[in-house]
Amino acid sequence: MVMAMLVPPAYFLQLYAHARRGLPPGPRPLPLIVSFHLLGDQPHRSLASLAKSHGPLMSLRLGAVTTVVISSPEVAREFLQRQDAVFANRFVPHAVGDHAKNSVPWLPHSGRWRALRKMMAAELFAPHRLDALQHLRLQKVEELVGHVRMLALQGSAVDVGRVAFATSLNLPSRTIFSCNLTNLDDHTGSKGFQEVVAEIMEVAASPNVSDLFPALAWADLQGLRRRLAKLFARLHQEFDVEIDRRLCERDAGDPRKNDFLDLLLDTTTSTALGRDTVLSLFTHYTVNVLNGYMDLDVEFEEPRYKLQSLQPNRENC
Numbered sequence: 001m002v003m004a005m006l007v008p009p010a011y012f013l014q015l016y017a018h019a020r021r022g023l024p025p026g027p028r029p030l031p032l033i034v035s036f037h038l039l040g041d042q043p044h045r046s047l048a049s050l051a052k053s054h055g056p057l058m059s060l061r062l063g064a065v066t067t068v069v070i071s072s073p074e075v076a077r078e079f080l081q082r083q084d085a086v087f088a089n090r091f092v093p094h095a096v097g098d099h100a101k102n103s104v105p106w107l108p109h110s111g112r113w114r115a116l117r118k119m120m121a122a123e124l125f126a127p128h129r130l131d132a133l134q135h136l137r138l139q140k141v142e143e144l145v146g147h148v149r150m151l152a153l154q155g156s157a158v159d160v161g162r163v164a165f166a167t168s169l170n171l172p173s174r175t176i177f178s179c180n181l182t183n184l185d186d187h188t189g190s191k192g193f194q195e196v197v198a199e200i201m202e203v204a205a206s207p208n209v210s211d212l213f214p215a216l217a218w219a220d221l222q223g224l225r226r227r228l229a230k231l232f233a234r235l236h237q238e239f240d241v242e243i244d245r246r247l248c249e250r251d252a253g254d255p256r257k258n259d260f261l262d263l264l265l266d267t268t269t270s271t272a273l274g275r276d277t278v279l280s281l282f283t284h285y286t287v288n289v290l291n292g293y294m295d296l297d298v299e300f301e302e303p304r305y306k307l308q309s310l311q312p313n314r315e316n317c
Contacts, residue, residue, distance in 0.1 A: 015262055021070075023059040023066065024054075024055070024057045024058050024059045024068060025054045025055060025058055025059070025067075026050075026054050026058040026059040026061075027050060027053075027054065027058075027060065029060075029061035032064060034061040034063060035060045035061050035062060036062065036063075036257070038050060038060070042121055047069055047071060048071060050069075051069070051071040051072075056070065056071050056072030056075045057069075057070060057071075057072075057075050058071075058075070062117060062212055063209075063211075063212025063213045064212065064215065065214070066211055066215050067212070071113055085109065088108075088109035089108045089109055090105065090106060091211075092106045093204065093208060093211055093228075094208055094210035094214075094217045094220075094224070094225055095203060095206070095208055095210070095224035095225045095228045096204065096209050096228065097225050097228065097229055098229075099229075099280055099283070100227075100277050101276075101280075102170075102274075102277040102279075102280035102281075103115050103280040103281075103283070103284050104117055104120065104280075104281070104284055105284060106179055108297065116277070116281065119263075119267070120285070123260055123263055124260060124285060131294075133174075133175060136171070136174055136175075137171065140167050140170060140171055140174075141167070143167070143184065144163060144164070144167045144184065147163060147184040147185075148163070148306060161193055161194075162190055162194070163184050165190055165193075165290070166182050166184050166190035166195070167184070167192045167289055168184065168289065169181055169182055169190060169193055169194075169286075169290060170182065170183075171289070172285060172286050172289045172290075173286075175259065175260060176242075176259060176260045176261055176282060176285070176286075177242045177259065177261050178257040178259045178261075179242070181193065182274065189270075193238075194290075196231055196234050196235060197290045197291065199227075200228065200231045200232070200235075200287055201287070201291055203224050203227055203228045203231065204228065206222070206224055208222060208224050209221050209222060210222070210224070210225070234281060235282075235283050235286070235287075236283065237277045239278075239279055239282045239283070240279070242261065242266075243261065243275070243278065246261055246262070246265065247265070250265070264278050264281065265278075293295065
């Protein structure tokens with residue numbers, strides 16, 4: 001009973017001490033709803049409007065979390081360029097869970113983070129590596145065009161979204177594993193992979209009570225952490241198959257493929273880099289590449305119309 005009487009006053013004292021804690025200026029939070037009512041259904045516009053009153057650097061209370069909002073190029077440059085080492089660590093959403101322990105986007109700024117980032121930059125995104133894979137990109141485009149041409153001759157419908165996704169999926173899989181994870185005729189495999197990636201992006205971007213009220217995170221009230229863990233497990237299952245196959249090939253003395261998987265297996269042997277880290281690297285790279293495709297997919301191909309292939313001998317052509 002005594003605690004019930006003390007908690008509300010303590011909450012309000014903390015709430016109204018908001019402006020006296022050395023924080024940037026910002027709107028006064030209200031009891032219970034704090035600053036949520038100021039965001040509306042278009043938060044970016046609401047924040048721009050608030051910045052006109054409180055300045056380019058302001059603070060907002062969102063749940064139990066104090067958030068600092070930057071809204072000018074000058075202040076952003078100060079944070080992201082001049083003070084980048086101080087602010088390099090990213091907030092890890094509760095839903096991401098243990099995946100953050102081995103993932104480049106979520107690791108704190110440290111020697112381990114720098115080593116993994118350097119490895120990805122040198123082996124996946126370096127100009128010489130991208131140039132070396134130009135023939136592979138051309139080959140995948142030719143396969144896609146050939147598949148569409150074949151369906152056109154048959155008078156069959158083309159599910160543009162599915163075949164484009166399958167092509168986009170096989171590009172990173174060939175880079176990492178030197179093999180295709182699906183094929184253009186596989187209607188179930190590529191579709192399933194596409195649904196997993198789309199759901200990962202949806203869950204990761206969903207507002208989460210656990211992020212706004214960390215004291216409630218243990219309950220995972222929305223189930224987002226459990227849901228995302230299952231999705232990551234489905235991706236890791238696919239990657240595990242390829243890793244085990246490559247390890248068997250090595251034991252049998254098969255020639256090296258010198259792809260990203262070979263590099264990581266070499267690194268795993270010589271350092272403390274474990275399989276969980278390897279799986280997280282694959283997940284991060286694959287999801288980001290495919291998410292870039294899916295952004296275009298939403299813009300140009302949603303809803304997914306099954307387009308009837310054009311026939312050269314049709315009267316209305």
